[in-house]
Amino acid sequence: MNDKDWVLRESIVKVMIKLGLPIGVMQVLQVIYNITDMFWLGRLGREALAAVNATWPVVFLIVAGLVGILQAGISLVSQYWGAKDYGSSMKAAGQVFLIVFLTGLPVSVVAYVVIPHVMQLIGVPQEVIPGAVTYGRIFALGFVIFGLMDATVSVFSAVGDTMTPMKIRLFGVLLNVVLDPVFIFGLGPIEPLGIAGAAIATLLSDLLASLLALRILTRGIRGEKLTLTHLKPQTHLLKKLVKIGLPLSISSIGEAGGFTLLTAIISMMGSAALASWGIGDRPLGLLDVFIASLLGATSTIVGQSLGAEMYDRARETALKTVLYGALTAAAGVSVYVLLRREIVSLFAHSDAEVIQHAADFLLYMGPSIIFFVMLRSAFSIASGSGHTKPVMFLSLFRLWVLRNALAYLFGPGPLGMGVKGLWIGMSISNFVTGILALAWILRGSWLKPVIKA
Numbered sequence: 403m404n405d406k407d408w409v410l411r412e413s414i415v416k417v418m419i420k421l422g423l424p425i426g427v428m429q430v431l432q433v434i435y436n437i438t439d440m441f442w443l444g445r446l447g448r449e450a451l452a453a454v455n456a457t458w459p460v461v462f463l464i465v466a467g468l469v470g471i472l473q474a475g476i477s478l479v480s481q482y483w484g485a486k487d488y489g490s491s492m493k494a495a496g497q498v499f500l501i502v503f504l505t506g507l508p509v510s511v512v513a514y515v516v517i518p519h520v521m522q523l524i525g526v527p528q529e530v531i532p533g534a535v536t537y538g539r540i541f542a543l544g545f546v547i548f549g550l551m552d553a554t555v556s557v558f559s560a561v562g563d564t565m566t567p568m569k570i571r572l573f574g575v576l577l578n579v580v581l582d583p584v585f586i587f588g589l590g591p592i593e594p595l596g597i598a599g600a601a602i603a604t605l606l607s608d609l610l611a612s613l614l615a616l617r618i619l620t621r622g623i624r625g626e627k628l629t630l631t632h633l634k635p636q637t638h639l640l641k642k643l644v645k646i647g648l649p650l651s652i653s654s655i656g657e658a659g660g661f662t663l664l665t666a667i668i669s670m671m672g673s674a675a676l677a678s679w680g681i682g683d684r685p686l687g688l689l690d691v692f693i694a695s696l697l698g699a700t701s702t703i704v705g706q707s708l709g710a711e712m713y714d715r716a717r718e719t720a721l722k723t724v725l726y727g728a729l730t731a732a733a734g735v736s737v738y739v740l741l742r743r744e745i746v747s748l749f750a751h752s753d754a755e756v757i758q759h760a761a762d763f764l765l766y767m768g769p770s771i772i773f774f775v776m777l778r779s780a781f782s783i784a785s786g787s788g789h790t791k792p793v794m795f796l797s798l799f800r801l802w803v804l805r806n807a808l809a810y811l812f813g814p815g816p817l818g819m820g821v822k823g824l825w826i827g828m829s830i831s832n833f834v835t836g837i838l839a840l841a842w843i844l845r846g847s848w849l850k851p852v853i854k855a
Contacts, residue, residue: 406624409562409706410484414719417703418726422695424568425559429694431575433687438579439600440684440749442586448677448753450597453533455680456526456665460534461541463520463658464513468549470651470790471501472556474643477788479560480705481853484712488626490639490853495557495623496632497639502553506546513542524666527673533597540601547605547612554615559702561623570618574611578603646852649794650785656794660801667806668824670814675821678756681749682763686771689734693775696723696730697782704786708851720783720843727775735768742768759821766822770829773836780839788852792842796835804831 409417443450475498482491517538521531551574555567584592585599595602619628668675700723707716738745746760777796784793808827812819819826842848 406483406488406562407486407706407710409703410710410712410715414703414715414722418696418699418719418722421559421562421564421699421702424564425698426691426695427568428555428564428571429687429690431571433684433691435575435578435604436684436687438582439604440681442582443597443600444749446586446596448673448756449529450533451680451749452527452530452673452676453537453597454600455676456521456524456530456534456669457517457538457541458661460517460520460524460658460662460665461513461538463655463662464516464542465509465545465549466654466658467651468502468505468509468545469552469654470647470649471643472498472549472552472647473650473785474647474788474790475553475556476560476701476785477646477705477852478639478642479557480702480786481709481788481851483561484706484709485851485853486710487853491561492623492626492628492632493636494639494643495560495628496634497636497643498553498557499550499628500633500635501640501643502546502549503633506549510542510545513545514539517542520662524662525669526665527669527676530673530676536598537601540598540605544605544608547608550612550615551608554612554619557628558623559698560705561626562702562706563624564698566618567615570611570615573614574607577610578607581607642852646788646790649790653790653794653797656798657801660798660806663806664801664809664828667810667813671821671824674753674755675759675824677753678746678759678763678821681746681756682760682767684749685738685745685764686768689731689771692730692734693727693778696727697778700779700782701786704783705788708787708849709853711851713849716787716849717846720779723782724776724779724840724843727779728772731772731775735771738764739768762822763825766825767829767832770832770836774832776836776843777832777839780843783843783848787848787850789848789850792847793839796839796842799838800831800835804834 439454440451443454475494478494479491482494518535521534526534554570558564558567581603582600585595585603588594668679700719703719704716707719742761742764743757746757781793784790805828808830809824811817812823812827817823
């Protein structure tokens with residue numbers, strides 16, 4: 403069997419498993435990283451937890467434009483690979499890394515400057531702002547590093563190799579688990595750095611993992627080496643990346659902006675609500691162990707299938723993704739709802755107010771995750787097919803037209819239902835857009851390869 407086209411030859415379920423298991427492990431590693439941060443920072447108090455939760459949407463907003471290009475790279479790399487045009491596939495990969503190198507430093511500078519102002523603008527509680535600014539600014543220094551890691555995962559996955567980036571992630575996360583308590587609480591000559599220590603530990607871990615990734619890339623991807631010549635600007639490929647990636651970038655920017663506004667809305671209810679949002683959301687991330695496995699495999703199979711003009715295979719992959727994803731989410735959510743108080747108590751310890759709010763979050767948001775998986779399935783199909791405008795509109799509609807408006811309406815707004823109202827408003831947005839995403843998938847307008855346009 404030709405190792406380069408195994409994704410197209412083996413059964414869809416078998417390919418999903420082979421590609422998905424390493425992606426699932428990567429997701430486990432990401433959850434371990436998040437839980438480790440929450441575990442140690444929780445011992446510094448609710449302000450430390452709230453600071454991290456306030457920072458992430460702002461950081462995501464600043465780097466969101468780059469996200470679309472990385473996802474567009476999956477479309478081009480996988481479709482050229484499926485068409486057996488390996489030279490063009492590597493050139494497309496090179497353009498993705500080129501963009502990361504060129505944009506990372508300017509984005510870091512912008513982020514470092516604006517983070518304090520954005521925190522004030524969105525109304526983050528005053529006691530939370532110092533920690534949030536410190537954490538965010540240290541993260542801003544590593545945007546090239548983080549971009550390189552994400553680009554590596556995208557390129558390897560697109561050609562059907564998810565094992566290599568999994569090993570790189572494993573190295574980075576295990577290193578972060580070791581360094582987190584050392585830098586947060588101090589050890590030997592290392593002074594206690596508190597919340598800054600958590601960010602520094604992540605930065606150092608990803609730096610070493612990125613250096614390892616660079617070394618591996620110079621040795622080749624399934625027999626096709628990525629060289630410096632592939633980083634030479636290719637106008638036609640850059641135009642394709644922009645055309646495909648721009649809607650995804652707009653979607654990411656809109657999503658990040660939406661979450662930034664959502665942070666402001668939740669902040670109206672105080673630091674307890676902000677902390678409980680992060681605690682309640684973390685366990686839901688465990689579902690990504692299985693769901694992200696499906697979605698990552700879906701982009702690769704859809705992309706390579708369209709490149710090879712195997713349209714029935716692409717459609718079958720999309721339908722199986724929605725079905726398996728929804729069933730997985732339903733099973734996981736059922737457990738979370740039943741054990742919600744026990745789960746959130748692991749992170750909030752003796753803070754009864756935070757425990758109650760976080761438990762309510764799992765109760766109201768949990769069932770809506772089944773429909774959110776349908777929307778995420780649409781995004782994976784779009785990433786593989788290159789038809790990204792419809793999911794852009796769905797994403798913007800979910801956050802700006804539905805989620806933020808309903809969260810305010812039910813929470814601190816006219817209906818005044820408090821923190822519980824926030825979670826109810828947020829959940830409705832997932833139900834509505836999930837149904838719309840399913841309709842787009844079934845319509846099949848995405849079944850056209852973009853490399854031949």
